[in-house]
Amino acid sequence: xxxxxxxxxxxxxxxxxxxxxxxxxxxxxxxxxxxxxxxxxxxxxxxxxxxxxxxxxxxxxxxxxxxxxxxxxxxxxxxxxxxxxxxxxxxxxxxxxxxxxxxxxxxxxxxx
Amino acid sequence: xxxxxxxxxxxxxxxxxxxxxxxxxxxxxxxxxxxxxxxxxxxxxxxxxxxxxxxxxxxxxxxxxxxxxxxxxxxxxxxxxxxxxxxxxxxxxxxxxxxxxxxxxxxxxxxx
Numbered sequence: 001x002x003x004x005x006x007x008x009x010x011x012x013x014x015x016x017x018x019x020x021x022x023x024x025x026x027x028x029x030x031x032x033x034x035x036x037x038x039x040x041x042x043x044x045x046x047x048x049x050x051x052x053x054x055x056x057x058x059x060x061x062x063x064x065x066x067x068x069x070x071x072x073x074x075x076x077x078x079x080x081x082x083x084x085x086x087x088x089x090x091x092x093x094x095x096x097x098x099x100x101x102x103x104x105x106x107x108x109x110x111x112x
Numbered sequence: 113x114x115x116x117x118x119x120x121x122x123x124x125x126x127x128x129x130x131x132x133x134x135x136x137x138x139x140x141x142x143x144x145x146x147x148x149x150x151x152x153x154x155x156x157x158x159x160x161x162x163x164x165x166x167x168x169x170x171x172x173x174x175x176x177x178x179x180x181x182x183x184x185x186x187x188x189x190x191x192x193x194x195x196x197x198x199x200x201x202x203x204x205x206x207x208x209x210x211x212x213x214x215x216x217x218x219x220x221x222x223x224x
Contacts, residue, residue, distance in 0.1 A: 004154075033212050042202060043155075045212040088154060098143050098162060098208065099170070102154040 002027045002093050006103035014111050016078050021106045023072040023089035032065050032072040033090045033100065043088065047074075079110045114139045118203050118216035125197075125223050133188045133219045135203035142208050144186035148172060149200040149218075158201075161186055162208065190221065197223045 003026040013019050023032065031050055035043040047056045049065035049072060056063050060083065062075045072089055086107045090100040116137040125131045137144065143162045147155040157170030161180040175194025180186050186205075190197045200220050204213040 031210055035212075042215040042217045043204075043213075045214070048210065048212050050210055090155075098206065099157060099160060100213065102147075102156075104154045105152075107152075 002029075002091060002101045004089060004091050004101050004103040006087075006089055006106050008106060009104055010107050010109075012109045012111065013076075013079050015080055018078065019076050021074040021076070021087055021108075023074070023103055025070050025072075025089075025091040025101075027094060028067070028070070029091045029094070030067055031092055032063075034063050034072070034074055035088045035090065037086045037088065037105070039085075046087075074106075076108070079108075081110045081112060084108055084110045116203060116205055116214055116216035118201075118219050120219060121217065123219055123221045125221070127223055128192045129223075130189055130191050131197075131221065131223075133190065133201055133203075133221070135186045135188065135216060136184055137186075137203075137205045137214075137216075138184060139205055139214060140183070141205035141214070142183070143206050144180065145204045145206075145213065146170075146176070146178065146186070146188045147202045147204065149202060155202065158188065190223075197221060 005024045034046040037043045047063040052067040054065045060077045065072045086105045088105045090102045093099045119134045145160040146158040159178040161167035177189045202218045203216040
């Protein structure tokens with residue numbers, strides 16, 4: 001059974017600082033997805049990582065995938081308040097690639 | 113504009129009543145999904161459908177039912193057999209393959 005674990009689950013940081021969110025998954029997968037959720041809202045797709053070594057960047061967020069280590073990271077550079085949200089990673093199941101298993105989410109708060 | 117529409121946004125029901133949540137998409141996506149989110153938790157898959165007139169149980173299907181009579185529509189019925197139905201319900205759709213999920217805005221169901 002695929003398990004997806006994120007850490008930390010809660011992250012409070014100051015504006016201007018850098019930090020990394022980690023996503024570990026338990027079974028082999030060649031893809032990994034990152035989503036953002038604002039409080040009370042739906043999920044928005046951030047990144048789709050499709051191969052080992054994939055790196056995607058959008059603004060102050062950069063995601064990477066290491067399939068051998070079964071690890072994805074979401075790096076935040078020079079955080080700003082607008083990045084405050086909950087971030088989820090998700091991996092597809094081997095038995096059905098369209099079914100995603102989500103991590104618990106990392107609740108990020110960026111303080112002025 | 114293409115997207116996924118969930119209705120209603122908020123729904124209140126008495127215990128013992130069945131309730132149907134609507135999900136419509138005009139993205140021409142083949143696959144549709146229902147997820148449940150509880151406070152402070154990740155998403156859990158209830159049901160999914162990859163083609164019209166076919167659907168499969170997810171991880172927590174007990175107490176729920178779905179239908180997929182049209183490509184655009186995937187309604188979810190929460191039956192009285194669902195022991196703890198109060199939650200945030202998210203509908204999503206995607207192309208087959210590696211594409212990310214596109215989510216609706218969710219329905220917040222409260223059962224008292």
